[in-house]
Amino acid sequence: MSEAVDKIRAWTRETEQYTPVEWNRLPEIYLYMDQVLTYMNKQLAPFERSDASSLITSSMINNYVKDGVLPRPEQKKYSREHLAMLTVICLLKQVLSIPDIDMLMKDLLSTESNANMYDRFCAAQTAALQNVCKRVDEAIPEGEAALSRLAIELSIEANARRTASERILSELSATRKENKK
Template identity: 50%
Template structure:
């Protein structure tokens, strides 16, 4: 029977080997909702709290479309842009509000912009995960108490980074609103 440290090491190994699909590796064909869910489960399965975590459901997707975070599907079919945006939304919604995520995703338009945002996100995520995985491996070697301290340190770092990200997005939003009001 595996202990917690062994399970953590196995998970870290999977994360280190995982490659979130690049823009050009995503399906070029349009997918129906059930196919989107299946595809996204494969993309996101390592990033939940545990194996039973559900990071995306059809009702979540419908709400993102209704709230204009995600573009409307074309005849109930979702394309590469949708998959990229859903990946970003699913992973960032644990840290940022949907409103903040929407402001980032919808701050430009066109496929080139969406590709750039997605690829920047994907590479940054991969680099951060690699760094954190190194820290986890070091902590595992030192024992469960060190893992507990690392979990606490990572939570504090995440909180601090969320606070800064929210402030930046808030200031940018206020600045954009003031600029639009001056132009009116």
């Protein structure tokens, strides 16, 4: 097999073992921005395209706070709730707009606690990753052509799911606006 296939195999092995940090294992102490960035970058490493990329920066966090997507930190210190919400934001922003993520999180948090919302998110993320890794593992023995076919299939599925998510959120938003009138 090629070096690329070996790297793909290594990625699936690492990703199959990945599970987001459970709510009760998130840091209980408040963290400053630099500590948040270090913590989050470590947690999100399996989702980065390469070692040179980063899914979160201090500017992003500041913008999420400014836009009301993330609550203001207390005296420049971030809590467990912030870390959970940042995890959700960073992973969903790959497929949804920030306003859609904001609406979705506010909807979910209106009916359940931060801990329950986050734990459900983590369970769904873990199941989805394991499913994808299984499909990649099944394609590896067939070679690079099979992996290319799988890449296009996964891309098409991701686009279809993003489209469905956006439609659902758009219709829910329109209905809520109409009900407020």
